[in-house]
Amino acid sequence: MGHLWTLITSLHTLAGPVMMLIYPLYASIVALESTSKLDDEQWLAYWILYSFLTLVEMLFQPILNWIPIWYDVKLIGVAWLVLPQFRGATFIYETCVREKLIMNKYGDQGKSKKKSVHFMTPEKGEDEAYD
Numbered sequence: 652m653g654h655l656w657t658l659i660t661s662l663h664t665l666a667g668p669v670m671m672l673i674y675p676l677y678a679s680i681v682a683l684e685s686t687s688k689l690d691d692e693q694w695l696a697y698w699i700l701y702s703f704l705t706l707v708e709m710l711f712q713p714i715l716n717w718i719p720i721w722y723d724v725k726l727i728g729v730a731w732l733v734l735p736q737f738r739g740a741t742f743i744y745e746t747c748v749r750e751k752l753i754m755n756k757y758g759d760q761g762k763s764k765k766k767s768v769h770f771m772t773p774e775k776g777e778d779e780a781y782d
Contacts, residue, residue, distance in 0.1 A: 667722065671701065671729050678733075696744035697732055704729075 682690035715721045731739040
């Protein structure tokens, strides 16, 4: 039983880095090489959310240390974000991040599903300064 428990503990410890970093890294490289924009959106959204989760986790680390199942909850949440069956990262980005963080300068027109981030693109006439 001791060897089995050691194996289970080792797999549990490896599941986090594999699910949170190694698989998304591989899938991001595959997405960059493909012609589809859907997978690019999924993985860009994942890295945005993963960065935010890491920052929040660093901030609240003393509190999270007292929650014994935090690692398991985080692993399940990241699995939902990562697995292509759920496309959780894209869902969270479209329903939360896009609505709350992107500043909309077009009023009600911005409530439509625009795929561009307006505050990061140069205004008309500004792009000549980069030539």
